[in-house]
Amino acid sequence: MTDSLNLLKGTVDVLILRALENGPRHGYGVAEWIEGVTDGTLLLEEGTLYPALHRLQRKRLVEGEWGVSDNNRRAKFYRLTDAGRRRLERDTADWARYARAVGQALGVEGRSGTP
Amino acid sequence: MTDSLNLLKGTVDVLILRALENGPRHGYGVAEWIEGVTDGTLLLEEGTLYPALHRLQRKRLVEGEWGVSDNNRRAKFYRLTDAGRRRLERDTADWARYARAVGQALGVEGRSGTP
DNA sequence: TTCTTCCCCTCGCATTACAAGGGGTTCGTC
DNA sequence: GACGAACCCCTTGTAATGCGAGGGGAAGAA
Numbered sequence: 498m499t500d501s502l503n504l505l506k507g508t509v510d511v512l513i514l515r516a517l518e519n520g521p522r523h524g525y526g527v528a529e530w531i532e533g534v535t536d537g538t539l540l541l542e543e544g545t546l547y548p549a550l551h552r553l554q555r556k557r558l559v560e561g562e563w564g565v566s567d568n569n570r571r572a573k574f575y576r577l578t579d580a581g582r583r584r585l586e587r588d589t590a591d592w593a594r595y596a597r598a599v600g601q602a603l604g605v606e607g608r609s610g611t612p
Numbered sequence: 613m614t615d616s617l618n619l620l621k622g623t624v625d626v627l628i629l630r631a632l633e634n635g636p637r638h639g640y641g642v643a644e645w646i647e648g649v650t651d652g653t654l655l656l657e658e659g660t661l662y663p664a665l666h667r668l669q670r671k672r673l674v675e676g677e678w679g680v681s682d683n684n685r686r687a688k689f690y691r692l693t694d695a696g697r698r699r700l701e702r703d704t705a706d707w708a709r710y711a712r713a714v715g716q717a718l719g720v721e722g723r724s725g726t727p
Numbered sequence: 728t729t730c731t732t733c734c735c736c737t738c739g740c741a742t743t744a745c746a747a748g749g750g751g752t753t754c755g756t757c
Numbered sequence: 758g759a760c761g762a763a764c765c766c767c768t769t770g771t772a773a774t775g776c777g778a779g780g781g782g783a784a785g786a787a
Contacts, residue, residue: 507775508621512714515719525734534716539717542777547735548775568734571735571782589719592718598651601651602646603627621773622742622743638766657744658766659746662768664743681764684752686766687766
């Protein structure tokens with residue numbers, strides 16, 4: 498109702514792929530990684546996380562496998578597929594382009610282009 | 613089906629508000645402005661544009677009024693309300709925060725923070 | 728035992744971008 | 758005058774998607 502900016506739309510998938518770039522993680526771990534690397538700015542709710550993981554799996558961008566976490570708990574570990582890695586690369590580039598454009602429009606830029 | 617990154621999610625409203633910051637524009641003009649300022653990177657489809665304009669109006673962030681365009685055509689001009697201006701400011705700040713966070717996560721950054 | 732933390736999941740709601748389709752008008756050109 | 762391109766407005770339906778709310782279970786500490 499207070500409706501705040503609903504960013505995070507459409508970016509969840511790339512973020513997850515990126516979380517898995519340097520090796521497998523379980524879902525909970527993916528959320529932790531994202532929260533950590535963004536200094537707590539980006540929080541992934543579980544109702545967002547798991548469905549996202551499942552759809553990435555359905556698209557063959559990640560593969561899941563049951564295992565045991567560091568805390569000795571049953572956990573499902575996801576790893577990037579080759580297609581997932583390619584997708585990550587592409588989507589990252591797209592994001593950069595997009596963010597630059599929005600930054601230009603809003604007048605909040607972080608360097609780029611010719612001086 | 614080929615599904616490419618579908619950014620432009622949730623950012624449409626801020627972009628429109630921003631387009632109106634320096635004076636009223638009609639819908640078509642808003643789309644042109646956005647396309648122009650982003651060098652054609654961001655395209656606003658009409659099926660996105662008009663509904664967005666209407667919902668901003670419903671939220672009292674913009675006000676619409678019929679007039680005549682530079683090309684001597686009937687056009688509806690939108691202007692920012694006070695609430696709209698405040699919202700633009702807030703959402704712009706939110707975007708900056710969010711974009712920085714995503715940039716950090718994806719490893720594509722455009723400067724910020726302490727060196 | 729109880730509590731906290733970790734870890735997984737699903738359902739339903741609201742929102743949203745967009746394609747597709749429909750109009751009408753002005754102006755330049757043939 | 759006819760024709761087409763550019764300008765300008767709109768709505769409907771569809772497919773996603775984020776998220777709140779709810780449910781479960783197991784490990785380890787207190």
